Amino acid sequence: xxxxxxxxxxxxxxxxxxxxxxxxxxxxxxxxxxxxxxxxxxxxxxxxxxxxxxxxxxxxxxxxxxxxxxxxxxxxxxxxxxxxxxxxxxxxxxxxxxxxxxxxxxxxxxxxxxxx
Numbered sequence: 001x002x003x004x005x006x007x008x009x010x011x012x013x014x015x016x017x018x019x020x021x022x023x024x025x026x027x028x029x030x031x032x033x034x035x036x037x038x039x040x041x042x043x044x045x046x047x048x049x050x051x052x053x054x055x056x057x058x059x060x061x062x063x064x065x066x067x068x069x070x071x072x073x074x075x076x077x078x079x080x081x082x083x084x085x086x087x088x089x090x091x092x093x094x095x096x097x098x099x100x101x102x103x104x105x106x107x108x109x110x111x112x113x114x115x116x
Contacts, residue, residue, distance in 0.1 A: 014038040014045070015106045027058040027075075034083070036062075041103060043073065043087040051078040058086060066098040066105070 021036040023046060034046035052058075052075045062069040072090035079085075091099060 014040045014043075015103055015110055017106055018109055019106070021062070021064060021102075021106070024061040024063070025058050027052055027056060037083060039103060039106065041088075041099060043076065043085065045083055045085050047083045049081050051080045052084055054078065057089075058084075060086070062099075062102070064098075064102055066101045069095045069098045069102065071095065071099070 016038050017036050021039070022033055023036055023044070024031070024033050025046070026032075030050075032048060032050065034048045037045045037047055039045075054075050054077060056075040058073045058075065060069075060071045060073055062071075070092065071088050073086035073088050075084055076087045077085040
């Protein structure tokens with residue numbers, strides 16, 4: 001049994017997305033659009049019925065109020081029929097502050113709405 005006191009391996013905490021945030025992504029020659037479930041400065045989880053093997057490289061494009069954000073990511077885990085956990089591997093200097101602003105905005109919205 002796993003204790004709840006076990007520290008997370010994540011460097012930054014994920015924020016549950018309580019509004020519509022979508023990402024356009026490319027992976028293994030396929031393009032798709034998916035809803036973002038949660039996001040942090042280190043990665044995100046997207047809804048998709050299409051499983052991908054761990055280690056698969058992806059290219060992400062967000063179009064959000066903060067502006068266009070582009071990132072490269074790698075599949076860390078996949079849940080068949082549910083989605084993909086992705087870890088960011090590259091983010092430009094121009095996109096990093098936009099991602100930070102997005103995470104901050106979503107965190108504030110989460111606190112305003114309270115637990116779901």
